[in-house]
Amino acid sequence: MRASERAYATLLDEIQTGALPPGTVLGEVEQSTRLGVSRTPLREALRRLASDGLVAQASARVTVVAGIDADDIRSLFDLRRALETEAARLAARRGDHEVFRALASEFADLDTADADASYALIARFDSAIDDAVANTYFSAALRSVRTHLVRVRRMARYNPLRLSASAREHRLIAEAISGGDPELAAHATHVHLHNALTTILEALTEDPS
Amino acid sequence: MRASERAYATLLDEIQTGALPPGTVLGEVEQSTRLGVSRTPLREALRRLASDGLVAQASARVTVVAGIDADDIRSLFDLRRALETEAARLAARRGDHEVFRALASEFADLDTADADASYALIARFDSAIDDAVANTYFSAALRSVRTHLVRVRRMARYNPLRLSASAREHRLIAEAISGGDPELAAHATHVHLHNALTTILEALTEDPS
DNA sequence: CGCCCGCCGATTGCATACACTGGAGCCCGT
DNA sequence: ACGGGCTCCAGTGTATGCAATCGGCGGGCG
Numbered sequence: 001m002r003a004s005e006r007a008y009a010t011l012l013d014e015i016q017t018g019a020l021p022p023g024t025v026l027g028e029v030e031q032s033t034r035l036g037v038s039r040t041p042l043r044e045a046l047r048r049l050a051s052d053g054l055v056a057q058a059s060a061r062v063t064v065v066a067g068i069d070a071d072d073i074r075s076l077f078d079l080r081r082a083l084e085t086e087a088a089r090l091a092a093r094r095g096d097h098e099v100f101r102a103l104a105s106e107f108a109d110l111d112t113a114d115a116d117a118s119y120a121l122i123a124r125f126d127s128a129i130d131d132a133v134a135n136t137y138f139s140a141a142l143r144s145v146r147t148h149l150v151r152v153r154r155m156a157r158y159n160p161l162r163l164s165a166s167a168r169e170h171r172l173i174a175e176a177i178s179g180g181d182p183e184l185a186a187h188a189t190h191v192h193l194h195n196a197l198t199t200i201l202e203a204l205t206e207d208p209s
Numbered sequence: 210m211r212a213s214e215r216a217y218a219t220l221l222d223e224i225q226t227g228a229l230p231p232g233t234v235l236g237e238v239e240q241s242t243r244l245g246v247s248r249t250p251l252r253e254a255l256r257r258l259a260s261d262g263l264v265a266q267a268s269a270r271v272t273v274v275a276g277i278d279a280d281d282i283r284s285l286f287d288l289r290r291a292l293e294t295e296a297a298r299l300a301a302r303r304g305d306h307e308v309f310r311a312l313a314s315e316f317a318d319l320d321t322a323d324a325d326a327s328y329a330l331i332a333r334f335d336s337a338i339d340d341a342v343a344n345t346y347f348s349a350a351l352r353s354v355r356t357h358l359v360r361v362r363r364m365a366r367y368n369p370l371r372l373s374a375s376a377r378e379h380r381l382i383a384e385a386i387s388g389g390d391p392e393l394a395a396h397a398t399h400v401h402l403h404n405a406l407t408t409i410l411e412a413l414t415e416d417p418s
Numbered sequence: 419c420g421c422c423c424g425c426c427g428a429t430t431g432c433a434t435a436c437a438c439t440g441g442a443g444c445c446c447g448t
Numbered sequence: 449a450c451g452g453g454c455t456c457c458a459g460t461g462t463a464t465g466c467a468a469t470c471g472g473c474g475g476g477c478g
Contacts, residue, residue: 002432003431004431004432027458027459027460028459028460029458029459029460037432037433038432038434039432039433039460040249040431040432040433040434041431041432041433043253043460043461044252044253044256047253047256047257048256048260051257051260053346053349059440060440060460061440061441061458061459062459075344075345075346075347076346078295078299078342078344078346079344079346079347081295082291082292082294082295082347085291086287086290086291087291090287135284135287136262137262137281137284137285137287137288137354137357138284138287138291140262141288141292141350144346144350145346148346211461211462212461213461213462236429236430237429237430238428246462246463247464248462248463249461249463249464250461250462250463252431268471269430270428270429270430270469270470270471271429419478420477421477421478422475422476422477423475423477424473424474424475424476425473425474425475426472426474427470427471427472427473428470429468429469429471430467430468430469431466431468432465432467432468433464433465433467434463434464434466435462435463435464436461436462436463436464437460437461437462437463438459438460438461439458439460440457441456441457441458442455442457442458443455444456445452445453445454445455446451446452446453446454447450447451447452447453448449448451
């Protein structure tokens with residue numbers, strides 16, 4: 001793999017998992033030494049992270065890991081709502097109904113005690129949406145949102161009750177898509193996002209780490 | 210200004226105006242020589258353009274200016290509809306009503322024979338939407354869409370009749386926002402985008418350059 | 419005569435050296 | 449003692465050299 005991509009993948013993971021917490025200063029020399037690449041590929045990785053919105057320029061010469069607070073999360077969910085409700089509509093019109101019927105039944109059978117399995121199924125659902133929408137611009141916008149969402153999920157931590165409710169909501173969305181009902185798919189997505197956001201903000205209020 | 214930024218700005222402009230038509234091969238050495246910068250900042254510019262979606266990797270070693278066809282335009286408008294209808298909703302709820310009242314009156318008085326003035330006013334309207342939405346994630350997504358839209362507008366060329374209809378549509382959107390009517394703002398935006406897309410696709414059918 | 423293999427050139431990826439700039443800290447003057 | 453300006457330096461921005469790789473082309477072999 002290319003050095004620049006390794007550096008990007010490593011930094012991305014470290015930022016998403018919180019190993020590099022918000023505010024961490026990312027000096028080019030320091031990070032290139034640490035990751036064992038030269039400054040050239042490291043700079044490229046930093047620029048990609050900046051365009052992703054995961055790092056920010058604290059001043060002209062210092063780059064830091066971007067912070068994310070409750071207002072950011074609300075903003076992110078505004079965008080997410082715009083994208084995902086419309087994506088659900090498009091999927092209901094264009095998608096392969098059989099794929100979503102199968103996903104609906106997987107959500108019905110999902111063991112939500114297994115957080116990893118749950119997130120894996122949600123990831124497959126997201127992929128199915130991407131395939132159904134079949135729109136590279138849309139998928140790029142969704143990918144960006146999901147990149148940020150990884151950090152938000154981590155901040156809100158694992159919540160078994162929410163995961164179980166989320167599975168039911170996903171099931172309904174998948175059924176609406178497989179049934180070819182765009183408005184139900186869109187509104188069920190809206191409801192799902194509302195519930196997700198509420199839970200996350202509550203979790204942050206209790207534990208504003 | 211930094212060399213990398215000059216290179217990016219120059220290439221962006223040349224791609225948007227069509228000076229570098231789709232399919233043009235962008236060799237690093239060739240372009241860096243032409244623009245009078247070294248390969249390092251030029252590479253950075255190319256990577257930014259790639260993440261913008263304006264250049265693509267034709268193969269592992271050759272980068273070309275990305276093409277854009279009717280299907281791409283439909284895809285772009287799918288995304289645009291998702292973003293702008295919701296942005297209009299948010300603006301109607303959060304925006305400064307006075308700003309949009311003023312914009313509505315400017316659209317009413319606009320001389321649509323002056324294409325540059327028309328596009329300038331539309332740009333100010335877009336800025337006002339950004340300010341009203343006050344959401345950096347949303348604005349970033351909108352900026353990306355608008356970057357592509359510059360090329361689309363150019364492909365569809367100047368059309369006085371459409372510009373005049375567009376001004377009326379913008380006026381209605383601005384009035385809906387200033388009147389605090391989110392659904393009217395969203396639906397008027399939907400109508401506007403539908404008309405814009407239809408006109409563009411017709412223009413392309415007549416003259417598929 | 420056609421196909422496959424190996425060589426060569428072109429081009430990118432990476433590393434490193436040099437240039438420049440912004441800022442912190444210190445010294446001097448008041 | 450405090451403020452201003454100067455100096456030095458840390459760190460980024462840019463240029464260039466080197467290495468690796470891919471594709472094309474020609475020659476040899478079947």
